[in-house]
Amino acid sequence: MTARSGSGRTPWKAVLGGSVGNLVEWYDWFVYASFATYFAAAFFPKGNATAQLLNTAGIFAVGFFMRPIGGWLLGRFADRRGRKAALTLTVSLMSGSALLIAVAPTYDSVGYFGAVVLLVARLMQGLSVGGEYAASATYLTEATPPGRRGFASSFQYVSMTAGQLIGLGLQIVLQRTLSDAALHSYGWRIPFVIGALGAAVVLYLRRSLLETAAYDQDASEHSGERGTIRALRRHRREFLLVIALTMGGTLAYYTFTTYLTKYLSNTAGLPKPTAALVSFCVLLVFMLLQPAAGALSDRVGRRPLLIAFGVGATVGTVPLMTALAHAGGFWPAFGLSLIGLVVVTGYTSINAVVKVELFPTHVRALGVALPYAIANALFGGTAEYVALWFKKAGIETGFYWYVAGCAAVSLVVYALMRETRDAALTRGEDAPDAVPVRA
Numbered sequence: 001m002t003a004r005s006g007s008g009r010t011p012w013k014a015v016l017g018g019s020v021g022n023l024v025e026w027y028d029w030f031v032y033a034s035f036a037t038y039f040a041a042a043f044f045p046k047g048n049a050t051a052q053l054l055n056t057a058g059i060f061a062v063g064f065f066m067r068p069i070g071g072w073l074l075g076r077f078a079d080r081r082g083r084k085a086a087l088t089l090t091v092s093l094m095s096g097s098a099l100l101i102a103v104a105p106t107y108d109s110v111g112y113f114g115a116v117v118l119l120v121a122r123l124m125q126g127l128s129v130g131g132e133y134a135a136s137a138t139y140l141t142e143a144t145p146p147g148r149r150g151f152a153s154s155f156q157y158v159s160m161t162a163g164q165l166i167g168l169g170l171q172i173v174l175q176r177t178l179s180d181a182a183l184h185s186y187g188w189r190i191p192f193v194i195g196a197l198g199a200a201v202v203l204y205l206r207r208s209l210l211e212t213a214a215y216d217q218d219a220s221e222h223s224g225e226r227g228t229i230r231a232l233r234r235h236r237r238e239f240l241l242v243i244a245l246t247m248g249g250t251l252a253y254y255t256f257t258t259y260l261t262k263y264l265s266n267t268a269g270l271p272k273p274t275a276a277l278v279s280f281c282v283l284l285v286f287m288l289l290q291p292a293a294g295a296l297s298d299r300v301g302r303r304p305l306l307i308a309f310g311v312g313a314t315v316g317t318v319p320l321m322t323a324l325a326h327a328g329g330f331w332p333a334f335g336l337s338l339i340g341l342v343v344v345t346g347y348t349s350i351n352a353v354v355k356v357e358l359f360p361t362h363v364r365a366l367g368v369a370l371p372y373a374i375a376n377a378l379f380g381g382t383a384e385y386v387a388l389w390f391k392k393a394g395i396e397t398g399f400y401w402y403v404a405g406c407a408a409v410s411l412v413v414y415a416l417m418r419e420t421r422d423a424a425l426t427r428g429e430d431a432p433d434a435v436p437v438r439a
Contacts (some may be wrong), residue, residue: 070130154294310411
């Protein structure tokens, strides 16, 4: 069953409410990792700074392990209780976890209880991130009329990147306005207070959202199977397809975003401030590219962009990373990094809408959430660790080939999968006079 690829208006209220939660999610994710050097000593015994950082990093890693669990629980919740309810729940978890970190007591005052509070907060963040992606992707796609879904869903990565940029910008401001002692004492709490307040604003925005027509139409059907693993098993092919098409994309994304600064500093030898500036600038351009690429997919289809990414990442990763290793300054590093992120845009701008268009309504959120979280934990979340393992082993080029190989697997999937652009998400979308989905 196919839908007429009409135009219709972009429901900006739905786009804002559905995507802005990703901004807060990624802001929180970034500030935990970047401010860990300042708060690690607050939660563990003094004496060994490396042990403190390792303990803090271990708690950070727990968040990645919780993402598949969050994908399962919150994906099921979104299919059974509605997209709006899931969006409200994920942002509530966000706000609560950020607030917990902001007020967590130190080791000097309560011993290891402060570390327990930190652990609980990270568990909440992992659950939230695991469900937020699918809930927002499903809502953005279902709440947008045919012919505009690629454009609207691209704002998921706009907001995700904006969250990283805001976190990086705040770090720069605090480092220049507070002393190192002040940052270690209380300054590290400031970004988490801001994160909690930001999540509260998102919660207010999301409470006024309407449920999608696709969910409303399907609410009375499949009542016993909505969001169940049993129902998802009937879509094993789509489940595996999401894992395979995510594998290369998420690995390339993490390579050219979160790992980029460390790579430019440790391998290319750029000063840390220069490496951070390169990352900031390329991420800003990358963010602006997403809507244009999403709109292009509404005209030419999803597969051409995915295939372009697959080809570019497969044949271009090794020479591009090799050239980056010898970038001698800001502009060469900026230009080469931007090439990488332009290629990655073929995946990031539309990956959410493609996954949503693969599944029927009653299992759509779970079908997106669980396989995506698994693939992201296995390939995206481990990208930096794998890269540093290859570097430590003295075969750093092995990581380049690893990224290219994963992209090649995904490329095969892109070439063989069906086009999803014209998938009907509501019963009315087949009609010649189809009207836009309400939002």
